Amino acid sequence: MQLQNQPAFGRLYKWLWGLCILGLVFTGFGQLPIYARYGLSTLPGLKWSADFYFTHALHEAFAFLFIALAVYAIVIWLFGRRPALSMSGLLRLAILAGIFATGIVRVLKNFHNIHFSPDTLLVADLGHLALAVVFLVTIAITAALSRPWLKTGYYGQ
Amino acid sequence: MSNISRRSFLKKAAASAGGLALAASAPRAVAASPKGAELATVLDIGRCIGCGACVDACRTINNFKFPRPEKPFPAMSPQDRVKVEDWSEKQNVDSRLTPYNWLFLQTVDVSYKGKDYLIHIPRRCMHCQNPPCANLCPFGAARKLENGITVIHPDICFGGAKCKAVCPWKIPQRQTGVGLYLKMMPRFAGNGVLFKCDRCFDRIDKGKLPACIEICPEQIQHIGPREAMLEKARAIAKDYDGFIYGDTENGGTNTFYVSPVPFEVLDRALKEQAQPGPHLASVKNSMAISENLGKALLLAPLAGALAAGASIAGKLKNSRD
Ligand code: SF4
Numbered sequence: 001m002q003l004q005n006q007p008a009f010g011r012l013y014k015w016l017w018g019l020c021i022l023g024l025v026f027t028g029f030g031q032l033p034i035y036a037r038y039g040l041s042t043l044p045g046l047k048w049s050a051d052f053y054f055t056h057a058l059h060e061a062f063a064f065l066f067i068a069l070a071v072y073a074i075v076i077w078l079f080g081r082r083p084a085l086s087m088s089g090l091l092r093l094a095i096l097a098g099i100f101a102t103g104i105v106r107v108l109k110n111f112h113n114i115h116f117s118p119d120t121l122l123v124a125d126l127g128h129l130a131l132a133v134v135f136l137v138t139i140a141i142t143a144a145l146s147r148p149w150l151k152t153g154y155y156g157q
Numbered sequence: 158m159s160n161i162s163r164r165s166f167l168k169k170a171a172a173s174a175g176g177l178a179l180a181a182s183a184p185r186a187v188a189a190s191p192k193g194a195e196l197a198t199v200l201d202i203g204r205c206i207g208c209g210a211c212v213d214a215c216r217t218i219n220n221f222k223f224p225r226p227e228k229p230f231p232a233m234s235p236q237d238r239v240k241v242e243d244w245s246e247k248q249n250v251d252s253r254l255t256p257y258n259w260l261f262l263q264t265v266d267v268s269y270k271g272k273d274y275l276i277h278i279p280r281r282c283m284h285c286q287n288p289p290c291a292n293l294c295p296f297g298a299a300r301k302l303e304n305g306i307t308v309i310h311p312d313i314c315f316g317g318a319k320c321k322a323v324c325p326w327k328i329p330q331r332q333t334g335v336g337l338y339l340k341m342m343p344r345f346a347g348n349g350v351l352f353k354c355d356r357c358f359d360r361i362d363k364g365k366l367p368a369c370i371e372i373c374p375e376q377i378q379h380i381g382p383r384e385a386m387l388e389k390a391r392a393i394a395k396d397y398d399g400f401i402y403g404d405t406e407n408g409g410t411n412t413f414y415v416s417p418v419p420f421e422v423l424d425r426a427l428k429e430q431a432q433p434g435p436h437l438a439s440v441k442n443s444m445a446i447s448e449n450l451g452k453a454l455l456l457a458p459l460a461g462a463l464a465a466g467a468s469i470a471g472k473l474k475n476s477r478d
């Protein structure tokens with residue numbers, strides 16, 4: 001995230017955000033049965049990566065961090081100077097919102113008394129996965145092109 | 158009862174004449190549940206005679222849902238870790254769960270309180286109330302229907318067998334060479350489709366009984382709304398001074414076994430007598446951690462807002478100083 005010029009988004013925030021995205025991606029893809037198939041879980045210290053219950057719990061822990069960091073950013077934005085987001089920032093925000101919404105449905109469905117129709121869940125499940133892939137591609141491109149979250153010209157003002 | 162299932166029923170000489178008369182009067186129960194109520198089943202295993210009519214009926218009625226794999230199977234990578242699971246040449250196996258056999262009988266010889274018992278236990282999916290197979294399926298293929306039935310959609314399942322890995326009883330069974338993965342990148346992802354008891358949901362939709370329940374000559378199986386079935390299970394257990402399995406297992410299932418012998422004794426006997434397949438041990442709620450973490454997620458916005466509040470307050474203080 002390119003918000004380091006603001007004290008409210010210092011190094012700790014940036015570091016936590018990176019850790020959170022990395023953790024979500026790793027544990028998220030761990031929900032697919034691929035780590036055992038491709039031998040990742042046979043590497044020393046990574047046996048846990050094939051334990052679906054464990055990676056699922058970790059994913060939810062990282063989701064906690066994700067929501068907390070997102071709300072932090074929103075509150076800072078609301079009470080700060082409300083800098084405008086860049087196009088790529090808006091795009092990333094929209095994808096993250098989609099991932100969040102489908103993720104929440106996935107969290108709720110795990111509750112004993114909450115039932116969604118199978119089709120709703122199909123959209124949520126596949127949507128969550130597809131948006132995660134789109135997000136990864138987007139951050140790879142924005143990082144390669146050094147596109148900031150906020151409109152250029154804001155920093156250092 | 159269809160002609161086919163009746164034929165299979167008659168084939169079983171072990172079925173009693175009384176049972177035949179009773180079974181012929183099917184459909185005898187209202188299979189449909191009131192809106193919102195989950196369906197559950199009761200299996201009074203103290204009275205099961207082990208005739209196997211239910212197993213045959215399940216295989217016959219659900220035959221049209223069984224896999225028809227395309228051969229040769231596409232090669233899968235990495236070869237040493239992804240194994241072909243092919244039951245298509247062993248479709249006759251009915252002594253364990255397979256993609257072609259969704260119900261089988263375990264039989265154990267046990268003694269309890271000085272009495273000997275030969276107990277037959279029809280085994281299939283328990284239809285958990287909060288099924289980890291459906292909750293954790295990454296593709297939405299394993300799903301819980303509104304009436305409490307858990308099914309695996311054969312056109313969506315990718316065959317990764319995660320549902321089996323997370324099922325406390327390891328119920329779903331994989332067949333390679335069928336399903337969606339064939340149309341994607343069969344070498345690199347997927348390995349067929351997982352199959353299991355779907356509680357004859359299509360028959361239930363038409364107001365019919367599941368085949369295994371309809372055929373049972375002893376009428377040891379019952380289906381209906383969960384609360385009513387739980388009451389029934391408790392009443393049978395009271396008669397026996399017996400025990401119930403499935404009411405609280407894995408946080409509650411929609412299958413209640415009732416036995417005159419404690420399930421720990423049966424579970425031990427299953428192991429000692431080398432019976433294949435699902436255990437009868439007590440099972441903790443697999444989704445408990447996930448449910449608790451889900452509740453904790455509700456606090457995440459508060460944590461973020463508090464941190465932001467602290468940060469803003471700190472900045473204000475700094476600017477005043
Ligand atoms: S018994 Fe296994 S397969 Fe059946 S609903 Fe429960 S978790 Fe799913």
Ligand code: SF4
Pocket residue numbers: 214215216218219259260281353354355356357367368369370
């Ligand atoms: S309910 Fe239907 S699918 Fe399930 S075991 Fe009985 S006959 Fe087979």
Ligand code: SF4
Pocket residue numbers: 204205206207208209210211212262277279372373374375376377378
């Ligand atoms: S449940 Fe009924 S049909 Fe099945 S083996 Fe027992 S007595 Fe026979």
